Amino acid sequence: MLFNKDFWRWLGTGLRGNRPRDIGVEIPGGVMVRVPDDLEHLTSYILREQGDWFEAELPFLRRAVGPGMTVVDVGASYGTYALSLGRRVLPGGAVWAFEPAPEVFRFLESSVRANGFKHVHLTRAAVSEAPGTGTLVFESQSELRGLGPAGAAGETVDLVSLDESLERHGWASVDVLKLDAEGAETAILRGARRLLANHSPLVMAERLHGDRVDTELVGAFQDQGYGPYFLVPGPGILAPWDETEGDPWQLNLFFCKPDRARALAERRFLALSDGLEARSAGRGDALEAPPWQEAVAGRAYASRIGASWAPAAMSPGHAAALGWLGASRDAQSSPAARYEALREAARLLERDKALPSPAQRLTRFRVLAELGQRSRALELLESLLGALPDIVEGCRREPFAAPSAAFEALDPQDRFEDWLKAGLLDAAETLGSFSGYFTGADSLARLSGMAVAGFLRPPMARRLDWLRRRMGLG
Numbered sequence: 001m002l003f004n005k006d007f008w009r010w011l012g013t014g015l016r017g018n019r020p021r022d023i024g025v026e027i028p029g030g031v032m033v034r035v036p037d038d039l040e041h042l043t044s045y046i047l048r049e050q051g052d053w054f055e056a057e058l059p060f061l062r063r064a065v066g067p068g069m070t071v072v073d074v075g076a077s078y079g080t081y082a083l084s085l086g087r088r089v090l091p092g093g094a095v096w097a098f099e100p101a102p103e104v105f106r107f108l109e110s111s112v113r114a115n116g117f118k119h120v121h122l123t124r125a126a127v128s129e130a131p132g133t134g135t136l137v138f139e140s141q142s143e144l145r146g147l148g149p150a151g152a153a154g155e156t157v158d159l160v161s162l163d164e165s166l167e168r169h170g171w172a173s174v175d176v177l178k179l180d181a182e183g184a185e186t187a188i189l190r191g192a193r194r195l196l197a198n199h200s201p202l203v204m205a206e207r208l209h210g211d212r213v214d215t216e217l218v219g220a221f222q223d224q225g226y227g228p229y230f231l232v233p234g235p236g237i238l239a240p241w242d243e244t245e246g247d248p249w250q251l252n253l254f255f256c257k258p259d260r261a262r263a264l265a266e267r268r269f270l271a272l273s274d275g276l277e278a279r280s281a282g283r284g285d286a287l288e289a290p291p292w293q294e295a296v297a298g299r300a301y302a303s304r305i306g307a308s309w310a311p312a313a314m315s316p317g318h319a320a321a322l323g324w325l326g327a328s329r330d331a332q333s334s335p336a337a338r339y340e341a342l343r344e345a346a347r348l349l350e351r352d353k354a355l356p357s358p359a360q361r362l363t364r365f366r367v368l369a370e371l372g373q374r375s376r377a378l379e380l381l382e383s384l385l386g387a388l389p390d391i392v393e394g395c396r397r398e399p400f401a402a403p404s405a406a407f408e409a410l411d412p413q414d415r416f417e418d419w420l421k422a423g424l425l426d427a428a429e430t431l432g433s434f435s436g437y438f439t440g441a442d443s444l445a446r447l448s449g450m451a452v453a454g455f456l457r458p459p460m461a462r463r464l465d466w467l468r469r470r471m472g473l474g
Contacts, residue, residue, distance in 0.1 A: 021036075028084070060231055076122075098127050202254060207251065234371065362391060381427060388424070407423035423455070429443060
């Protein structure tokens, strides 16, 4: 299965042996992160496997954060966010990072020194509703440690609140606030009322803790005037989040007040609610779709096999959806227009899915993936892999969207079937696994399949290499 049922069991795998030596792993921006040299260690493995942290929100924030900004990182862990954004706020900015676990804090201090970041300020404390002390519970992975009830097995740590920190450190403004506190986010908000009222940061907060969704999180932010947004993977922008359209894979949400939302929209990072066109299913038919060729123009695969396509065989809905998918990539358009184009493509394909062609099914998968509808995309992807010969033949006859942006640039040459199979496996690994650390043998099978097909992209070759090392396969 694409979504390995043992994900959370893997996530709880413990450290083995004695404390390992430190190593430095370089991530984008030339940032060095010090971690334990242990492939059973979660952060150490993922950073070496991917050359970065696995969350798509980090690359987004690297783009959105700029010189002179102030960033507050609650639950900094080994510092992938604090250090990355520490690079981005130069010159003139600052990062304030909070991490309570002593063994993790030691690595974080080492990383700050290694990068020469005097503007990244560290506090060894947990952030909560009020100052005091609390119990940091023991977990098999240090990244999963959080505050527990009195009497829980753990160690005593200092507690601070964000309002207290605001006064103590004299923050003149806070531009970005990241909350990753293993379920303590709503308590942190109760201790941040003054900060959130007097300032207007873009907040990123974790909503999924293990297999538990924080159902109070959105309401707690809305009570303080902060609307919810999520990262739309395709265009890489924020869009209003609706619980009815939420995806079980959604780890993090963003929150901000209207003034911050408008500022982000002006910088083309966010789709404003009042900029989205309220198109009903009935009105959608009246919209003039861009030409479908816009979605495939200049793509290597289209240049290779496009001569065999019979566009007249496409359903009107599929042709229009391809056109809207192409329109969603126009970086000169507003974020609202790009997001609405993707949603229009999804609506057309949803209405036209009774008897879909193989090519249309693949296009629908791509649209769902670009929208961040990960669970629905994975369900469809599994059926595509199960009917691969039919999908291959159908895509030889009819225009379609490639499985991913990465595979659009890869020339199938004279091995179209291998290209398409590898593209689907690549998408399955990317969407169905945050890391091979969690999915093990399933990832090994997918990655090996890409290698056999002859279309193993360098990032996936890196995944395969580290997975084989961890599994003792040389």
